[in-house]
Amino acid sequence: MNATETPLTAPNSALSGIYNAIAELLSAGGPVVAILLVLSVVALAIIFVKTWQFNRARLGDRKTARAALTLHKSGQTSEALKILDSATNPVAWLLGMAIRGQKRGVPDAILREELSRCGGDVLETLRGLLRPLEVIATLAPLLGLFGTVLGMIESFRRLSEAGNRVDPAILSGGIGEALLTTAVGLAVAIPAVAALNWLERRVDRTAFELDSVVTQIFTEDLSKEYEAQSAHQRKEWNHGLAQLGGAAAIPGE
Numbered sequence: 001m002n003a004t005e006t007p008l009t010a011p012n013s014a015l016s017g018i019y020n021a022i023a024e025l026l027s028a029g030g031p032v033v034a035i036l037l038v039l040s041v042v043a044l045a046i047i048f049v050k051t052w053q054f055n056r057a058r059l060g061d062r063k064t065a066r067a068a069l070t071l072h073k074s075g076q077t078s079e080a081l082k083i084l085d086s087a088t089n090p091v092a093w094l095l096g097m098a099i100r101g102q103k104r105g106v107p108d109a110i111l112r113e114e115l116s117r118c119g120g121d122v123l124e125t126l127r128g129l130l131r132p133l134e135v136i137a138t139l140a141p142l143l144g145l146f147g148t149v150l151g152m153i154e155s156f157r158r159l160s161e162a163g164n165r166v167d168p169a170i171l172s173g174g175i176g177e178a179l180l181t182t183a184v185g186l187a188v189a190i191p192a193v194a195a196l197n198w199l200e201r202r203v204d205r206t207a208f209e210l211d212s213v214v215t216q217i218f219t220e221d222l223s224k225e226y227e228a229q230s231a232h233q234r235k236e237w238n239h240g241l242a243q244l245g246g247a248a249a250i251p252g253e
Helices: 009-029 031-057 063-073 077-085 090-103 108-126 130-162 168-215 223-249
Strands: none
Touching (some): 031 108, 031 168, 063 168, 077 090, 090 168
């Protein structure tokens, strides 16, 4: 910081530099770059909003619902509902609805239909604004390419107007300005595509968790029986192998 600068003038000079850079970018890229900058602001806003929404809903919390389900299966339904009521996770909310429906004696067929409807509403809410982000990620590179084509047309138009006084700087400068729109389009599209895939993956995992946890309300846990059966089969298999090994050893005696 220079001796003449104050703590207030330093941020102002930084903002002034940003404004100047944006003005130069708009001047070089034209209206296509302006559109891309607007799309980048919209994409950033969507990413921030969806990240805040997912964190607020605690989509990554897979333990609360499964812990409550274990309590419910063991007969501690009241404790399970207390845990679910304090959670903000949509899986926990839907699981609480399923448990309360069973306590009220709602038929399984009706309860399944209602849970399916509510689960669909939850997933639709979570998928909100993802389609505009997908559109931005798709359109940004196309707009950049469109700006490049317009810039190349303008460069060759200037070159033809120059006639015999051809200056290579005219063509090279025009091509550089034209390629700027492609670079800006890619700079907008790449983060948008990465964020879109990350957000969609979180929604897909939530959909899987919804289906898995809620389905266990209406089914029995057969994993322990399967493990016991598998252990018994392995024991018989090992016993058979031991007998075969003994029988094979007899001729060598």
